[in-house]
Amino acid sequence: MRIPLGPVAVRGALGVAVAGYALVGVFSLTGHAGQARSVADGVYSAEQAQRGQQLYQAQCVACHGDKLQGLIGPMLTGEAFVSAWGGRSAAVLVDKIQNTMPLGAPGSLMRPQAIDIAAYILQGGSFKPGQTALADAALRQVTFPASRPAAAPAAGGGVALAPTANLAQLMRGVTFPNANIFFNAQLKDPGAEKPKAPVPFDYVLWGQTVYYGWQSVDQAALALQETTPLFLLPGRRCENGRPVPVGNATYQRTTQALVDLSRELYKVAQSRNHEALAGMAERLNEACDACHRIYRDVSTSGKSVSEGGVSADRCRQVP
Ligand code: HEC
Ligand code: HEC
Known part of the structure; x- marks a missing residue:
């Protein structure tokens, strides 16, 4: 059985540590009008x-x-x-x-x-x-001169939905760990008995030690389904600073395909059938790759990864 972890897992395994964005508020200048200056x-x-x-x-x-x-x-x-x-x-x-x-x-x-x-x-x-x-x-x-209009409040109340992570941070922080639950399904049966406490934190042991086994598989499918539309949230940048190509039809289609597949993943999880679940890993890998091979793993400048080629060429606006 092949484990289609691919470049996604390899990059993750390299342990590229990226500090999260600091949550910074815009400083109020009221009361300091005399000193306030523009860059x-x-x-x-x-x-x-x-x-x-x-x-x-x-x-x-x-x-x-x-x-x-x-x-x-x-x-x-x-x-x-x-x-x-x-x-x-x-x-x-x-x-x-x-x-x-x-x-x-x-x-x-x-x-x-x-x-x-x-x-x-x-x-x-x-x-x-x-x-x-x-x-x-x-x-x-x-x-810096103000330019960004304030994010519109969400329909449900005063909490605004605005992008703060770059796309790579969103992928690494949310998409990657949830997808790994399914990639690991090839090795581990979520129906197997939970090891006696304390269960060490370990991705191969589901990366989840509290909500264990099938429960964590359910949650990963739901989390993927619900957070993948965030790939299309306007205003987000990629790690190299380019705007995420949210207006591109291919980018939109491959995002939608991952949402649809996540819905299927949930159904399969609900069947509590390990074999069926393990069979989904390849399709999930393909759903990630369908977008990655166009928007992530590309080098149009002819430069290698170590020369910054692939990263600089990411998130091009391709229709
Ligand atoms: C609709 C397009 C799209 C889909 C679908 C997608 N990704 Fe991504 N992903 C990207 C792009 C573009 C980047 C590069 C982002 C950047 O550089 O800011 C990226 C980056 C990543 C990274 C960071 C890689 C690095 O170099 O550090 C990981 C991890 C990742 N994706 C995992 C996944 C997984 C797992 C899936 C499937 C469950 C997935 N992605 C689905 C577009 C996508
Ligand atoms: C190994 C690669 C690397 C090196 C070296 C590096 N940076 Fe960065 N830098 C990044 C990445 C990736 C980001 C995006 C992630 C983040 O904001 O933390 C970033 C973000 C930034 C940002 C935020 C930009 C924005 O618009 O949000 C600034 C400012 C910055 N770097 C300045 C510097 C300075 C100054 C140095 C040298 C002292 C430096 N960086 C060295 C990779 C690097």
């Missing part, structure tokens, strides 16, 4: 940006590109970047850099270095330098 108001110095550029070249260029254009990580320049940061303060940008970047060695930058890099990023965004350097104390008062 366009010459808030950093040219020397500062130059120092930042050197750090950037050494530590960031591999993932964000030599022109800040984005490779594995998102672009740090251009309209898409500025609009994604609209309304947020320079403090949030510096925190993001200092606390989570470079991706593999977070916390390695000192505060002044992170601020210098932020100055370089502002320069790359065509915001002109001024006479004085950007200081830590001023970061909160300096904001």
Whole structure:
């Protein structure tokens, strides 16, 4: 029996740790009107940006590109970047850099270095330098020009449904663990007796230790069915900063196909038939792959994965 884990599991097994998006609110500037400035108001110095550029070249260029254009990580320049940061303060940008970047060695930058890099990023965004350097104390008062309309409240009440994760984070955090329950069904019978406590946390042991066996299979099918439409939520970006191709017919069709298959997965789970369940793994793998081979695992630039090729080419707008 073949276990069609494919590139999905391989990437997961590499343990690529990606820090989740910090949940940051837009700072209210009321009461500080006198100090509030836009990043366009010459808030950093040219020397500062130059120092930042050197750090950037050494530590960031591999993932964000030599022109800040984005490779594995998102672009740090251009309209898409500025609009994604609209309304947020320079403090949030510096925190993001200092606390989570470079991706593999977070916390390695000192505060002044992170601020210098932020100055370089502002320069790359065509915001002109001024006479004085950007200081830590001023970061909160300096904001990107607002551009994003506030998310509409959901029908049921005041909780707004707005994308905060990039698509890769949504896949890794939600889709991947739920799908693994089905991929593992080839090895493990969910009807088998639950091992005596304590049950170690282990994906092959269903990744679930509380809601065990068939119950966790039911939940995984329902979770896939209900969360897959989030692939189409407007406004989400891919890891490389491109907008998720939510308007593309193929992307929409393959999303719908996964929703439909999840409905079938639930039916099969309800039959409590291990053999039937194990038979679904291949189809699930194919449903993931139908979209991945077009939008994820592509390199049109001829560059390899290690050169950032595949990641930079992800999420192209293909009809
Ligand atoms: C190993 C690859 C890698 C390296 C090296 C790296 N980054 Fe990133 N960066 C990413 C990825 C992936 C994301 C998207 C995930 C996230 O936001 O955490 C990201 C996100 C960001 C963001 C948020 C952009 C946005 O629009 O949300 C900033 C700012 C950033 N990186 C700055 C830096 C800086 C500055 C450095 C160098 C000190 C750096 N990165 C080094 C991969 C990398
Ligand atoms: C409609 C298209 C689509 C479908 C269906 C889909 N994915 Fe994805 N997936 C993507 C795209 C596009 C990316 C790259 C996202 C990015 O770079 O931000 C991705 C990324 C991922 C990643 C992160 C990979 C990495 O390089 O770190 C995982 C894990 C993943 N998908 C798992 C799954 C699984 C499991 C399924 C099926 C149950 C699935 N996906 C179905 C489009 C899809």
